[in-house]
Amino acid sequence: MFTIWRHPRPRGAEGRCIGGRTDLPVDPRKAKRLAHRIRAHARRRGLPREVITSPLQRAADVGRWLKRWGFAWRTDPALREMDFGTWDGKPWRDIPQAEFDRWLADFCGFGFEGGESLNALLARATAWRPPCALAVGHGGWVNARAWQGPQKPTPATWPAPLGYSKSFTSEPSAA
Structure with missing residues (x-):
């Protein structure tokens, strides 16, 4: 089993399509707070x-805090959020309704221009094998x-999506 937490609320995400290309910061206090919770979880178990x-x-900012406290920390690109291609980072209001309609008509197969489909995210998340019991990732990835x-x-x-700084526990072979 492994437990994955969704990162803290990022700065600058409001009203925007935020995926795997848009690298937003988080309040350092919130990253530290989540790192404390993860450290306590590891200690209790x-x-x-x-x-x-x-x-x-x-x-990654959460991982940096844990590293300061003696945790072995590394990153894995397989944990990135879904890549929304050319939508990534744009305000939702700037994405034409016709594009939303195309996505909803082919929810899993829609190929975001330059990005990945939900089918691809589902495959990536399902195939991932945790190298340890603790992880920090993204809401869409956790759903997948x-x-x-x-x-x-x-x-x-x-x-x-899972709430910010909330956790999900999964079996390593979850489908």
Whole structure:
């Protein structure tokens, strides 16, 4: 089993499509607060002092705090958020409705220009094998990892993202 936390709320994300290309900072106090929670979780469960994070600073900043406190820390690009291609970083209001409609009509297969489809994210998250018991990543990635069952998600069945600084525990072979 491993536990993954969603990074703290990033600065500058409001009203924007934020994926794996947009590298936003987090308040250092919030990164430190989450690192304290992860350190306490590891201590309570007797887990090794090691953590892996997405390389994006909103997750990696938590890993940097843990490293200061003696944790082995490394990043893994497989934990990055979904790549929304040319949408990434844009205000949602600037994305034409016709593009949203195309995405909703092919929710899993829609190829964001220059990015990845939800099918690709699902495959990446499902294939990932945790090298340790603690991780910090992103809401979309966690949803993809948690998706269960043979049915492909639809806009109506895709869950809301995990809250900022909240955790999800998964079996290593989760589908």
